[in-house]
Amino acid sequence: MNDTLPYDSQQLRHLAGELITNIRELGHAGWTPATSSNFSMRLDDKHAAITVSGRNKTKLTEADIMAVDFNGVPVGNDLRPSAETLLHTQLYKRFPEIGCVLHTHSINQTVASRLFAADGKVRFEGYELQKAFHGNTTHDDVMEVPVYPNTQDMTELAAQVESSLDKQSLWGYLIDGHGLYAWGRDMAEARRHLEAFEFLLACELKMREVRR
Numbered sequence: 001m002n003d004t005l006p007y008d009s010q011q012l013r014h015l016a017g018e019l020i021t022n023i024r025e026l027g028h029a030g031w032t033p034a035t036s037s038n039f040s041m042r043l044d045d046k047h048a049a050i051t052v053s054g055r056n057k058t059k060l061t062e063a064d065i066m067a068v069d070f071n072g073v074p075v076g077n078d079l080r081p082s083a084e085t086l087l088h089t090q091l092y093k094r095f096p097e098i099g100c101v102l103h104t105h106s107i108n109q110t111v112a113s114r115l116f117a118a119d120g121k122v123r124f125e126g127y128e129l130q131k132a133f134h135g136n137t138t139h140d141d142v143m144e145v146p147v148y149p150n151t152q153d154m155t156e157l158a159a160q161v162e163s164s165l166d167k168q169s170l171w172g173y174l175i176d177g178h179g180l181y182a183w184g185r186d187m188a189e190a191r192r193h194l195e196a197f198e199f200l201l202a203c204e205l206k207m208r209e210v211r212r
């Protein structure tokens with residue numbers, strides 16, 4: 001920590017490196033088209049490191065990662081944080097154990113969000129890959145992933161999300177026509193959850209296709 005910043009700037013640089021490496025890989029997988037998607041990590045108990053708004057996620061540098069407080073206000077910089085910052089910080093604020101939040105716009109995530117929007121949820125049952133989620137020990141568990149209506153009003157969207165955060169072992173949600181939010185205690189776990197969601201959603205879409 002230095003005299004002027006209320007967080008450890010060396011730690012911010014360290015997290016920026018971890019974020020950039022992972023985001024680049026997700027970008028190259030085609031999950032962050034046209035500057036979409038946003039990503040963050042917990043910096044400390046009051047701040048998060050998050051992507052600057054509107055940047056090409058396959059070409060990020062350290063300057064594209066900034067610090068915000070848990071109200072989404074930039075700290076120590078005058079950059080514009082992700083338009084969806086509140087959806088990240090509400091998780092850090094509420095759950096001290098959450099260390100990383102990843103939001104992507106893959107085709108499978110977006111198509112599934114449209115298809116299951118009317119149900120308000122996607123249900124996974126019987127998949128071995130459900131064990132990729134922290135706390136799940138068997139394919140027999142039923143997982144329900146919420147699907148929220150999209151809105152450009154982040155306060156409204158955050159309020160919708162807040163209403164299901166009490167659910168045990170919730171590791172992500174979809175937003176209709178938009179994409180997926182997934183999180184974990186650290187980057188490795190958040191990525192595992194994100195990849196598991198992507199796989200399970202792809203399976204559900206494929207099942208619909210073959211059953212038609």
Ligand SMILES: CSC[C@@H](O)[C@@H](O)C(=O)COP(=O)(O)O
Binds near residue numbers: 034035036037038053
């Ligand atoms: C480029 S359209 C996608 C955006 O509206 C938004 O949903 C998104 O994921 C990225 O916004 P950003 O402000 O760059 O974090």
Ligand SMILES: [Zn+2]
Binds near residue numbers: 037038178179
């Ligand atoms: Zn988005």
